[in-house]
Amino acid sequence: MxxxxxxxxxxxxxxxxxxxxxxxxxxxxxxxxxxxxxxxxxxxxxxxxxxxxxxxxxxxxxxxxxxxxxxxxxxxxxxxxxxxxxxxxxxxxxxxxxxxxxxxxxxxxxxxxxxxxxxxxxxxxxxxxxxxxxxxxxxxxxxxxxxxxxxxxxxCAPTPAVDYSIKEKSIIFAAHLDENKRADLLLQAWKRLCSDFPDWHITIMGNGDVEGYSRLCHDMGLDDCVTFTGYITGKQKDDVWNKASIYCMCSRNEGFPMVVLEAWARGVAVVSTPVGGLPDVIEEGRNCLTFPFDDAEALACQLKRLIESPELRMDIAVYSKAFGERVFAxxxxxxxxxxxxxxxxxx
The missing domain is CATH 3.40.50.2000 (Glycogen Phosphorylase B;)
Known part of the structure; x- marks a missing residue:
């Protein structure tokens, strides 16, 4: 034995x-x-x-x-x-x-x-x-x-079928807020886009330097369109994920990020750096849109593509969920x- x-x-x-x-x-x-x-x-x-x-x-x-x-x-x-x-x-x-x-x-x-x-x-x-x-x-x-x-x-843990009818104009970022995760890059990209898409909102989940990034957000004039939740779990976390349409990851270093698997499982379109083990499984334009490390302009372009095309968001979300359930079962x-x-x- x-x-x-x-x-x-x-x-x-x-x-x-x-x-x-x-x-x-x-x-x-x-x-x-x-x-x-x-x-x-x-x-x-x-x-x-x-x-x-x-x-x-x-x-x-x-x-x-x-x-x-x-x-x-x-x-x-x-x-x-x-x-x-x-x-x-x-x-x-x-x-x-x-x-x-x-x-x-x-x-x-x-x-x-x-x-x-x-x-x-x-x-x-x-x-x-x-x-x-x-x-x-x-x-x-x-x-x-x-x-x-x-x-x-x-x-990737199995998840129920996704109710796409409850998806909102919501972009989420979930991480321990530090220099590696680069939440500031998302804020820089959103500063370029927020005036064109006033009905969209960003939710930043996670602990770490919440105060520092909240202050940066305030200094950039983004308080009305960015929310910091801190570390949340349970139904509160599930509600944010289930209503989100886009997940953004800006990290420079990762192993094989579980949060991307979670986004795929929940039918959320992903925009990410080609970080860690993701290049093994990324199918550009099918399960993810990528952008170069530290490039806020490129991130803004990819976010704009998804925001302006509900069809692209849906195609990526649906394909990603099936892909994740197959590859990471x-x-x-x-x-x-x-x-x-x-x-x-x-x-």
């Missing part, structure tokens, strides 16, 4: 990794391989983080010996790697098969000299990446890493995970 221990961020932490693991827990492989879960990190104050990690180490010390594979969900961030290190050392001591599931995309290019990250990768039997694009570049970026690689896309991801485990076990 093969048993797998998953290691990563607590589900309460939110974010992409936690969302991926929540979906994995509902897949058939979780029962087939008698998977266990070990949360090593949580988004709380430093005291709670330390206590949470220490409890994980104690649990690992008494339970890791009963597992055959230890499947780490990780990022190259030094703090994350250090927190997971005691569990990795226990897995090495117990001669367990080790999988390093790296939840980053184009950020990997910034970590080629990260010795701790490279050391961890070299302890793995397999490194899992989020897109074929990164698998193809991995050997070039990390020539000293000899572990095998595999690609597993993030899964939990059944397909489950098959990929099972193939991964069988390959690792065979050595």
């Amino acid at each position: 093969t048993k797998v221990l998953m290691v990563g961020s607590a589900e309460q932490s939110g974010g992409g990794v936690a969302s991926v693991v929540r979906l994995m827990k509902g897949m058939p492989f979780w029962q087939k391989y008698h998977c266990g879960w070990l949360g090593t990190q949580i988004q709380r104050n430093y005291g709670v983080k330390l206590w949470y990690a220490l409890k994980a180490y104690v649990k690992a010390l008494f339970t890791i010996w009963g597992y055959d594979i230890v499947h780490f969900h990780t990022v190259p961030d030094r703090i994350c790697l250090i927190i997971q290190m005691p569990v990795l050392l226990l897995a090495l001591l117990g001669r367990k098969k080790i999988i390093m599931h790296v939840h980053m995309g184009n950020q990997l290019e910034d970590h080629t000299q990260n010795k701790l990250f490279v050391w961890c990768l070299n302890r793995a039997d397999c490194v899992v990446l989020l897109a074929k694009k990164w698998q193809n570049l991995f050997e070039t970026l990390f020539p000293s890493v000899k572990a095998k690689t595999a690609v597993i896309y993030n899964a 939990p059944e397909r991801v489950n098959e990929s995970v099972e193939n991964l485990y069988e390959t690792v076990l065979l050595g």
